[in-house]
Amino acid sequence: MVFATTGTQFPFDRLINILDELAPQLNEKVIAQVHHTTLRPRHIKTVDFLAPDEFDKLFNEARLIVAHAGMGTILSALQQNKPIIIFPRIAALGEHRNEHQLATAAKMRERGWVYVASTPEELKSLLLTPDLHPLHRIEGTASQRLIQSISDYIEKE
Amino acid sequence: MEKKIFAAASLGGHWKQLLRITKPLEERFEVVYVSTHPQCATMIGESRFYLTSDFSRNDAWRMFPVFFRLFRILWRERPDAVLTTGAAPGLVCLLVGWLLRRKTIWVDSIANAEHLSVSGRIARHFASRTYTQWPDLVQPDVLYAGSVF
Numbered sequence: 001m002v003f004a005t006t007g008t009q010f011p012f013d014r015l016i017n018i019l020d021e022l023a024p025q026l027n028e029k030v031i032a033q034v035h036h037t038t039l040r041p042r043h044i045k046t047v048d049f050l051a052p053d054e055f056d057k058l059f060n061e062a063r064l065i066v067a068h069a070g071m072g073t074i075l076s077a078l079q080q081n082k083p084i085i086i087f088p089r090i091a092a093l094g095e096h097r098n099e100h101q102l103a104t105a106a107k108m109r110e111r112g113w114v115y116v117a118s119t120p121e122e123l124k125s126l127l128l129t130p131d132l133h134p135l136h137r138i139e140g141t142a143s144q145r146l147i148q149s150i151s152d153y154i155e156k157e
Numbered sequence: 158m159e160k161k162i163f164a165a166a167s168l169g170g171h172w173k174q175l176l177r178i179t180k181p182l183e184e185r186f187e188v189v190y191v192s193t194h195p196q197c198a199t200m201i202g203e204s205r206f207y208l209t210s211d212f213s214r215n216d217a218w219r220m221f222p223v224f225f226r227l228f229r230i231l232w233r234e235r236p237d238a239v240l241t242t243g244a245a246p247g248l249v250c251l252l253v254g255w256l257l258r259r260k261t262i263w264v265d266s267i268a269n270a271e272h273l274s275v276s277g278r279i280a281r282h283f284a285s286r287t288y289t290q291w292p293d294l295v296q297p298d299v300l301y302a303g304s305v306f
Contacts, residue, residue, distance in 0.1 A: 072174075150264075150288075
């Protein structure tokens, strides 16, 4: 199963349309968490807001995650060792308030931790690549340096 | 006595980042949480949890009931420090912490790689300590000390 997630703030119809177009070629179920969309996709299942436990369930069951370039989803994928393709929202197209997702995508591409699709063509070709494997794994906690710095500051009189 | 941290974040990426910071801090401090979804309570073990409503710039008037609720909670909890990764409700927590003369720590979301978030740019004026998670964004009053990765 492919699980796509687009956050809870704005619609992201560009991503949903591409998934709907490619779903018949994927030979597996595609479930997408959407927000306030007016689209009626024909080949994928869409769900609106998911409570955290329902979200985690789909996330765990998925073979592949496809998402906007939201850090929450990226963190979860890296922590759970799931392959993830990110497709950033573009504010110039009215998909977000500002272009921070393009920045996130650029940083992620630099590190090579996730699959990044900057164009619909790249997204399509990644979706059709069989057996994408996870590129990087992280532990469950922030860097020791950050923990120490915060800790020292709170202890300080 | 163990010092107390009041940790705040909205559900989603902000909350995930917060837990990556507070879980190790729980070994040394008492951590009390506030977030925007009741199920967040199931992710923090035995720690105390408070619920607040979420809001954003699009429905900013909601900050007033959120402010009064958080003020009452913080007044009662008397934490030594307020720690937040955002977004808007976290900023309100920080303001309340500032009013109550607590240590106030803003960790700007790792999603802001090119400049500090809008909330972060407000927060840095009130926070007794502001962190960015990107070395390029360091300023005299904005520190970098690693990230949630």
